[in-house]
Amino acid sequence: MEQTDMDKIEDLLNEKKFFEAFEMIDEILKTDKDAKDDIVEILEESGENFIDEEDNESAEKLFKKEILIEPVNGYFNLGLVNLDMNRNDDAIGNFKKSTDYGNNSADIYKFIGMAYMNKEDYDNAIIHLNKSVSIEENFENEHYLGLAYLGKEDYDNAIKFFSKANNIKENYETLHYLGLAYLGKDDYDNAINFFTKSVNRNTDFADAYYYRGMTYYAIKNEREAMKDYKKACDLNEEYLDLPYESY
Template sequence: MNIFEEFNENNDFMENPDSDLKDSIEKATNIIKDGQIFSNIEFLEDVLEESIESNYIDEGLFIVENLIAITPYSSEYWNFKGELLSNKLDFIGSLEAFEKCISLNPNDTEALLNKSIVEDNLGFEDDALKSLKKVLEIEPENDEALFNLGLFYERRDDFENAIYFFELVLQIDESYVDAWYELGFCYESINNLTKAIESYDKFLDYEPYSSTAHYNKGIALIRKGDFKLAKDCFELSVAIKEDFSSAWFNLGVANANLGLLDKAVESLTTASELDPYDETIWFLLGQTYEDKKDIQNAIRCFSKAIEIDDQYYEAYLSRGNCYDMIGKYHLALKDFNNAIELTENSIDAWKAKAELEYSIGEINNSILSYKKLVDLNPGDSIVWMKLAEAYMEVGDWINSGNAYEKCIGLKPVNANAYLGKAKVDFLLRRTKEAIDNLQKAFKLDPEIKNNFAKDYPEVKTSKLFEKLVEGKRD
């Protein structure tokens, strides 16, 4: 028997605290109805505080409103009422109660803190800030006010100011655990990953069984590229909280980056079982199967991602690549076209479409796709080269030559571009230009000379070719 089981067995002999509270509330209700409030105030206050702690909101409000009815100048009762209304999400009523409390006791720091929280919830940012600063005027080292100021700035992505206040809290009380946690988040948000990890470690010194802290530390380690330590963090996180789908997902990410593809599949499969409608999980599972060369399962997972989100551009593109790999070219082309419809200016989708069209003999369509690519990225010499080759295939030698010239202009050391231009020049009977380009190609890559001689034996026998290629001009 483990300790947890033993603790639960011992609990069977304990009284049910919830049942006790219900009995006390019933007794308090009867006291109020019988008009016996004055003689039972201490008991009623105890029941009120327990009601707040146990979230018995309506019951607590009934008690506090009756207490206020007979002692309307008790700031404590107004503070209790504000807390209960805040828990009920009645922020306007809650704010009025806290303001009444503070009017009766201007130095009530607890009420000022509560008021600032309600003001923040209502979007009254300036007022919330004033309330917190008022607390610090009264108690300059009030760690709760400093902590709440940190949260105030953190929620507004002002992480530098948030860090300043969280560190002030920790100077006052190093064991203020939540400040370490929030400090870790803030440092991570400004990409100071080393400090983030140190802060999470400090938090874990106090709270070693926090699944979210292990998880957040793991995320920081992934961003730092330390996948092995990240893996350890996510394993601890899911050991503490078995149904933590995000931790299973990122455990899969860590395993995949470590090359542990089988383990990555296991982790991601668990994540998909816990959260079957998260398209990102299915997408990454598909990528992992693709890395394992299990293309059918990859297609299945990408299809699931698309079923959940039919606007998932990356899933269409990845599934299209898988269809291409197994020879289902028309399905691949359909996916590439879907990807382009979703993200018209995607270079990856247009490139995949162009290359597939070229490979299945749809040369004219591939030319249109390559032209779109050079419009999107005119500085890509490789695409200009492919466009030149496609033009060559359909006998459009002028445009082919122009494309080769673009390629050479972008990458003057591309021997194959000079060779392609030379072939076009020969076809256009521009012998001198052809020989010039051949010389450049052979100089950049001597192996091309042998290949060219094999492909064009009739040119090799030409005396002009021999003289010019060898650089022997008259």
């Protein structure tokens, strides 16, 4: 296939002339099966550009076309768009179709787990995120598994996996979630310790100030509680409607 054909397809996609682009793709593939990889690459790059532009509907059209050419990646990419659009059931369905075609990567199970977490189905989230961790132990997989256990209020396992994530890469959000897990166990000393580590890494992180203040409030240290509450409200006005007395 000549480079000019590739350029024309890319231009048509960028102009959102999808019918013309898809017709051209079909005609090329009838006579040149070797063009498949190049066409898939163009569809994916153009789809990612639409996602960056927050045009998920256009990205969705491109990945549906990709499914007809390369279903493993097509279903995976369509699932990512669905996840971004908070269409979690569609995301789960498309990710699972990708696994049916042989995608058994750590990422596919991570994203299935994330979609289940969005649905607050923590049991299924944990099943799939455990698969992800069993394939690859990295920061994101450990962190998201910790989140699933935190959502299920299984604080011991949440601490276990947040700690693993934190050992790989110290991150202010992971430190904050460790604080929440210890707060859930009424272990106030450890909760304060991790909330403090979180704000030390990110001094503008309102959530950690708020929940450290809540922890101080629980142990009757109202002076420190009010200092943290004021700081949290300065950083995020939404906390003005959530005084500790309401808990």
